Amino acid sequence: MGATIKYDEVEQGQELPPAEYRVQRVNLVMYAGASGDFNPIHWNERFATSVGLPDVIAHGMYTMAQGGRYVTDWAGDPGAVVDYGVRFSSMVVVPDDDTGATITVSGLIEEKLPDKRVIVVLTAKSGDARVLSKARAVVQLA
Amino acid sequence: MALNRDFIGRAYSSPTPYEVSRLKIKEFAAAIGDANPIYRDAEAAQAAGHPDVVAPPTFPIVFALTGAGEGLNDPEFGLDWAMVVHGEQRFTYDRPIYAGDQLLCTSTISEIRSVGRNEFVTVRGDVTTLDGEPVCTSFNVIVERGGAK
Numbered sequence: 526m527g528a529t530i531k532y533d534e535v536e537q538g539q540e541l542p543p544a545e546y547r548v549q550r551v552n553l554v555m556y557a558g559a560s561g562d563f564n565p566i567h568w569n570e571r572f573a574t575s576v577g578l579p580d581v582i583a584h585g586m587y588t589m590a591q592g593g594r595y596v597t598d599w600a601g602d603p604g605a606v607v608d609y610g611v612r613f614s615s616m617v618v619v620p621d622d623d624t625g626a627t628i629t630v631s632g633l634i635e636e637k638l639p640d641k642r643v644i645v646v647l648t649a650k651s652g653d654a655r656v657l658s659k660a661r662a663v664v665q666l667a
Numbered sequence: 668m669a670l671n672r673d674f675i676g677r678a679y680s681s682p683t684p685y686e687v688s689r690l691k692i693k694e695f696a697a698a699i700g701d702a703n704p705i706y707r708d709a710e711a712a713q714a715a716g717h718p719d720v721v722a723p724p725t726f727p728i729v730f731a732l733t734g735a736g737e738g739l740n741d742p743e744f745g746l747d748w749a750m751v752v753h754g755e756q757r758f759t760y761d762r763p764i765y766a767g768d769q770l771l772c773t774s775t776i777s778e779i780r781s782v783g784r785n786e787f788v789t790v791r792g793d794v795t796t797l798d799g800e801p802v803c804t805s806f807n808v809i810v811e812r813g814g815a816k
Contacts, residue, residue, distance in 0.1 A: 559698035561729060584753075585756070590725045602715060607759065607760050609724050609757065611757070613753055659755075
């Protein structure tokens with residue numbers, strides 16, 4: 526149990542390579558079922574546009590989950606994440622086509638903390654929009 | 668209409684323990700598109716040093732607001748759900764969540780503040796085992812658009 530990345534091998538200011546995550550309507554339907562969040566703005570275009578949205582939008586928690594996946598894939602163990610928080614700053618609009626939307630996540634080692642912990646700051650974008658802000662994870666490294 | 672500040676500090680407990688199952692973790696991992704075997708295969712999880720399959724970091728959202736619903740849905744509170752968006756979310760973890768855990772969550776409406784025309788409500792969820800061992804804490808900020816006017 527524990528991260529595979531070693532604390533001594535990361536530097537403050539180090540950039541982590543970006544990863545792209547595809548989101549299509551089917552993913553939102555699956556996420557609604559798995560999470561229990563059946564708000565129709567996440568699956569019903571007719572409802573979404575009736576409340577002033579451009580189209581169906583992804584659950585904020587779906588986007589947060591992609592950031593979490595980015596961090597756990599990097600660290601090598603989900604148990605290494607000791608703190609993870611985000612602000613939802615923009616919508617991920619998911620059109621009903623064969624492509625859907627793409628969420629691009631990248632990371633930066635903002636600070637090395639005592640006890641082999643680091644703060645990883647995440648950037649998550651969909652198109653030109655920053656969809657998460659103040660996204661940071663504290664990760665226990667080896 | 669502004670939200671009822673009398674609700675600040677009120678706490679609500681989940682009515683029954685939430686039982687974390689391997690199947691639910693697998694379903695959640697599939698929904699977020701994460702193919703990590705540690706979320707589906709007990710042997711892979713044990714090989715990585717865990718007692719059973721592990722839940723992804725955002726999994727607690729599945730149950731962390733269950734108790735709070737009682738307060739947030741109280742007509743006296745004055746929340747218009749049609750105007751609500753998720754503003755912020757944070758989890759702090761004392762340990763990973765595993766299949767087989769039985770978890771209790773106490774949700775507290777910890778803060779209500781007006782920013783411009785919007786109301787920001789912070790719900791803190793303290794998640795423990797049946798024996799009271801802390802597991803994680805959820806900080807959920809919901810925004811009621813136009814609620815403060």
